Amino acid sequence: MNETSSGGTARKPRVAVVFGGRSSEHGISCVTAGSVLAAIDREAYDVVPVGIATDGRWVLEADEPARLAIxxxxxxxxxxxxxxxxxxxxxxxxxxxxxxxSAVPSVIGEVDVVFPLLHGPWGEDGTLQGMLEMAGVRYVGSGVLASAIGMDKAYMKVVLQAAGLPVTPGVVLTRAEWERDPIGCSARFEALGFPSFVKPARAGSSMGISKVHDATEVADALEEAFGHDPKVLVEQSMEGAREVECGVLGSLDGPPETSRPGEVRTGGDHEFYDFEAKYLPDQHTEIDIPADLPADTEQELRAMAVRAFEALSCEGLARVDFFVLPDGSLVINELNTMPGFTPTSMYPQMWAASGMSYPELVDRLVQLALHRDTGLR
Known part of the structure; x- marks a missing residue:
């Protein structure tokens, strides 16, 4: 994909690594970008870091990966x-x-591909992807539709169920419904039984999630979730289930590939895989990659991950999160179109266990984007 500069010499493809953003996951996006900036092959690509500040301004960031660490x-x-x-x-x-x-605009150069490393609304949800489609710029990852569905867990369930895939039972509540009819909302909530989980419908990194043990905790859990999103999802707690994840990766000339699955086990004071357990040190979180699963269960899980990927029309990459129930059956928890992407995140670790290093994974994703046109496809 090397192009010719005005002087007639071949130039390297220019990759704009875009990160930050307006969502509550701004900091995690920055950490992810630091990892990608440190790993991307500078011999193969011309790299430009572009930050989006919390107020939405785009800035030319410093190419200093170490500054973006936790x-x-x-x-x-x-x-x-x-x-x-x-x-x-x-x-x-x-x-x-x-x-x-008060200065004449200065052209840095043509952008061949954008690597959008934003998490949450205003970036991971199809908004940035739509802008890049309008601008005619190739980009890493899923398009507008898949990104939007992947961000909204309520609509994700609708699509997965329509594809015949098992999902966690749940109900959707909005802030307006809660304020208008708290008794009716509580009845819908309690019909699922306890314990249950309350989560923002369009957030990630486990922000705003609460585990609810009885009716006395409902109001506080809803208010916590509403602080991130006026639409929330209430789901049954899959008690006794194992949390197992699987990476899906697009291919240049074939069907999507899957990684070996990984299992997350939380300990200490964590009842579930919350923000602190995911990202902060010394949180008693244990990860097994590959997960200790019977061969037939792993095969079924990986096949189901591809079905979910294709049901949402995903491209590039996705992480599909499962519950493995005590009887061995599988339920999809959610699909993430831009999963955590530091070298210690589950997605890259699962691919490392499957034989693909972090720099190789970054290169694969950029190449997939370079070989894919914008527009209808």
Whole structure:
């Protein structure tokens, strides 16, 4: 995919690594970007880090992966004081332009592919993907529809069920419904039984999730979730189930591939795989990769992961999370179209156990994007 510069010499494809964003997962996105910036092959690609500040401003970030690491319990963030940048259409493609106030715009160069490492709304939910489609820029990962469905857990369940896939029983509640009819909402909630989980319908990294043990905890759990999203999902707790995840990766010339599954086991004070257990040190979380599953169960799980990937029309990558019930049956918890992507995250670890290193995984995703056109496909 090397193109020719104005001087007639071949140039490396230019990859804009976009991260940060307006969602509550801003810091995790920055951590993910630091890992990708450190791993991407600079001999093969010209890399430009682009940060989106919490107020939505796009800036030309420093190419300093180490600055984007977690420091103790502190998450990094985009430096909003850096030079503003924008994507602008040009005759030959789409340029990245620095737009300093009171200065002539400066063209950094044409962008061949965007690697969007945003988590949560305003980035992972199809909004950024739609902008890139309009700009005619290739990008890593799923398109508008799959990204939007993957972000909204309520609609994800509808699509997966329509494809004949088993999902966790649940109900959807909105803030407006709760304020208008709390008694009726409580009845729908309690009909699922206890314990149950309350989660924002369109958030990730386990933010805003509560485990509810009885009716006295319902109101507080809903308010916690409503703090992240006016639409929440209430689901039965799959008591006694094992949490097992599987990575799905697109292919240039064949069907999607799956990784060996991995199992997450939480300990200490964590009743479930919450934000602290996922990202902060010393949280007594244990991970088994590959998961200790019977061969036929693993085969079924991996096949089901591909079915979920295709049901949502995913592209590039996804992580499919399962519950393995005590009787060995499988239930899909959710699908994540932009899973955590640090070297210690489940998705890259599962691929490492399957024979693909982190730099190889990054390269595979960029190549998939470079070989895929924008628009209907």
């Amino acid at each position: 420091r103790g319990n502190d998450l990094p963030e985009v430096d909003a004081a850096r030079s503003p940048v924008a994507l602008m259409g040009a005759a030959s493609g789409t340029d990245l332009v620095v737009t300093e106030p």
